[in-house]
Amino acid sequence: MSLDDGAWITWSGGGSDVWPDRSWRRRVVISLMAAGLLASMLLLADVGWVDAVGAPTFAGRITGFLFVLAGVTQGLAAAAVFDYWGKRTLTYSGALVLVGVLIALATEGVFLAVWLQEREYTPYVPAFFVISFWALWALWLLWRQQPWKGLPHPKGFTAGLTATAVLATANFTYSAIYQPSVAKLAFSVDIAFGKPVPDLGLPVIHLPVRVNIKNTGTVPAYVVAAGYRVTGRTSTFKEDRKHFEQNEWRAAAEANVDTELHVDPASYQSLNVGLFISPGLVLNPGETGRSTNLVEIPKDAKYDEIAAVAGIDLIRADRARVDGQFLVPVYSWAEKGDRPFDCINPCPDCTMHYGRLHYSNNLLNVTRRPRYLVSIRTLNEYGGESEIYVSPYNSRGKLSKAESLSRFGEAGRINGATVIPFSGLLAP
Numbered sequence: 480m481s482l483d484d485g486a487w488i489t490w491s492g493g494g495s496d497v498w499p500d501r502s503w504r505r506r507v508v509i510s511l512m513a514a515g516l517l518a519s520m521l522l523l524a525d526v527g528w529v530d531a532v533g534a535p536t537f538a539g540r541i542t543g544f545l546f547v548l549a550g551v552t553q554g555l556a557a558a559a560v561f562d563y564w565g566k567r568t569l570t571y572s573g574a575l576v577l578v579g580v581l582i583a584l585a586t587e588g589v590f591l592a593v594w595l596q597e598r599e600y601t602p603y604v605p606a607f608f609v610i611s612f613w614a615l616w617a618l619w620l621l622w623r624q625q626p627w628k629g630l631p632h633p634k635g636f637t638a639g640l641t642a643t644a645v646l647a648t649a650n651f652t653y654s655a656i657y658q659p660s661v662a663k664l665a666f667s668v669d670i671a672f673g674k675p676v677p678d679l680g681l682p683v684i685h686l687p688v689r690v691n692i693k694n695t696g697t698v699p700a701y702v703v704a705a706g707y708r709v710t711g712r713t714s715t716f717k718e719d720r721k722h723f724e725q726n727e728w729r730a731a732a733e734a735n736v737d738t739e740l741h742v743d744p745a746s747y748q749s750l751n752v753g754l755f756i757s758p759g760l761v762l763n764p765g766e767t768g769r770s771t772n773l774v775e776i777p778k779d780a781k782y783d784e785i786a787a788v789a790g791i792d793l794i795r796a797d798r799a800r801v802d803g804q805f806l807v808p809v810y811s812w813a814e815k816g817d818r819p820f821d822c823i824n825p826c827p828d829c830t831m832h833y834g835r836l837h838y839s840n841n842l843l844n845v846t847r848r849p850r851y852l853v854s855i856r857t858l859n860e861y862g863g864e865s866e867i868y869v870s871p872y873n874s875r876g877k878l879s880k881a882e883s884l885s886r887f888g889e890a891g892r893i894n895g896a897t898v899i900p901f902s903g904l905l906a907p
Contacts, residue, residue: 508620509564512576515613516557519583522606523550529841535699535797539839549586553579563626573626580621584614594846603845665696666762668895670707670789673771675904677778684904686774690755690789690895694762699796702760702768703832703884704854704865707789709751709774711782711901715743742783749860750774755789758832758854759806761796778905786898792867792891794852798839799887801852805834828858836869836887850882 527546534540556579559572567573590607673687690707694700755770762768776785809831836852838844848871856865869882 505564509560511613512560512564512617512620513557515583515610515617516553516560516576516579518606519579519586519610519614520550520553520557522603522610523547523553523582523586526841526845529844533800534841535800535839543841546586549582553582556580556582573621573624577621577626580614580617583610584618587611587614590842590846593842597847599846599848601845601848663696664698664700664793664795665694666700666791666793666893667691667693667695668789668791668893670787670895670897672785672787672897672899682778684776684778686776686785686904688751688772688774688787690770690772691767692756692762692769692791693767694764697764699761699763700793701796701799701801702756702758702762702791703794703852703867704758704792704856705754705756705790706856706865707751707753707755707770707772707787708749709785709787710747711750711776711780712747712784712786713745713781714783715745717743748782750776750785752860756791757806758808759801759803759834776901776904780901782901784898784900785904786896788894788896790892790894792854792865793893794884794887799852800837800839802834802837805832805852805854808832829855830858831855852884 523546527543527550530539530543531547532540532543534543552575556575559569559575559579562569562572563576587607587610590603591611594601594604594607669691671689673689676685677683678685688707688709692705751772751774753772755772756768760768774785776782811826811829811831832854833851836850838847850869850871852867853870854865854867867884869884869887
C-alpha cells in the first residue's frame with residue numbers, strides 16, 4: 480500500500496514526507512540526557528584519574544582506570560543521545576545510552592553509600608544527589624522506551640554489564656579493604672654504642688651512638704615521629720643486702736625499672752636528646768635509615784651505667800599519602816597567633832609537623848572532609864613525648880585532637896634500647 484494513496488490514508492498537517500514530531504519536547508529530553516551523562520562523565524573522570532595515575536597500589540590504579548573508562552563510556556553515551564532521539568541510524572545508540580545511565584546510577588549509589596558512613600559535607604555532595612535524581616528520571620524514561628528490544632543478543636549485553644560491575648566492585652574491595660588488612664607493617668629499630676674515644680685535651684669521653692631502622696616487611700610507611708634519648712644513671716650500692724623488700728619491687732614496677740638487689744637507682748640524667756630521622760620521610764620495603772650522634776660525658780661523672788633508647792611512629796603509605804608540607808616543622812614559640820593548633824597560655828615549647836592526609840582511594844577523599852596528619856613533640860630534657868593524631872580544621876580554623884590513626888594502619892611506637900656500664904668507657 481502506498482502512503483500517498485488517498486483512498487486509504489488521509490494526512491493532516493503534512494504529507495508522507497513529514498513525520499509528526501514535538502520538537503521542543505525532544506530537544507528538552509536530548510539536552511537533559513546529554514547534560515546528565517556529561518556531568519557524570521566529568522565526575523567519574525575527576526575521581527578516577529587521581530587513582531589511575533597516582534594510587535599507591537596496583538589494585539588502586541586499576542580501580543581508578545575503571546572509573547575513567549566508565550566516564551569515557553558515558554561520553555560516548557552522551558553522543559549517542561542525539562542519534563537515539565534523532566534519526567536512529569545506529570542500532571546500538573539506545574543501548575549505549577542505557578549503559579551510560581546505569582553507570583551513573585551505580586556509581587552515584589556507591590558515592591552516596593560511602594558518603595553516608597560519615598555524612599560530612601564536601602563540594603562533591605550536591606553533585607552526588609543531583610546526578611542520582613537525574614539517573615532515576617533517565618532510567619524511568621528509558622524503561623518506557625525499552626531500547627534493549629532492538630539488540631540481537633540482549634542476554635549477552637546484560638551479562639557484560641554485570642561482569643563489569645562485579646569486576647569494579649571486586650577491585651575496590653581488594654584495594655581498599657583486603658590488601659591493607661593482609662600485609663602488615665614490619666620494622667626493626669636498633670640502637671648501639673660505638674667505641675668510646677677519650678678527648679686528648681679535655682676531661683671528656685666521646686661516645687658514638689648509632690641508630691638503624693629498617694623496613695623488614697612488604698609495606699611502605701611514613702615516619703610520623705622519631706626520637707632518641709641517652710641517659711646516665713647514678714645509684715647507691717648496698718653490698719650487704721640479702722633479699723628484696725615488698726616496697727622495693729612495688730616501687731620498681733611503678734617506675735617501670737628493674738628490681739636490683741645491690742643497686743638502689745637514685746636518678747637518671749638526660750645526656751643527649753634529639754631526632755635521628757626526619758618526620759615525613761617514606762621508607763620502602765628493604766630500605767634502611769641510619770644516624771650517628773656523639774655523646775660527650777665527663778670522665779669524672781658518677782654514673783654507673785649509660786642507657787639509650789630510640790623509637791619511631793609509623794603509618795602505612797599504602798593507605799594514605801601525606802603532603803610534603805609535613806616535612807617542614809612549625810615551632811610553637813615562633814608561630815604565636817598564627818600557629819595552626821590550639822595551645823594553653825603559656826604554650827609549652829614544642830615542634831609540630833602537619834600536612835594534608837589523603838586517603839589511598841580517591842573515592843574516600845571526595846566523600847570526606849580534608850584530614851591533616853598532626854605530630855606534636857613537646858621539648859624537654861626527657862626526650863620529648865610525641866602526640867600523633869588526625870584532625871580536620873575546627874570552627875576556629877585550628878587543628879584540634881579528633882581522631883586516631885587506626886584507619887590508616889598506624890603501627891604504634893617501635894622501640895630499640897641498649898645499655899653499657901660507665902666503667903667500660905674509662906678502660907684504656
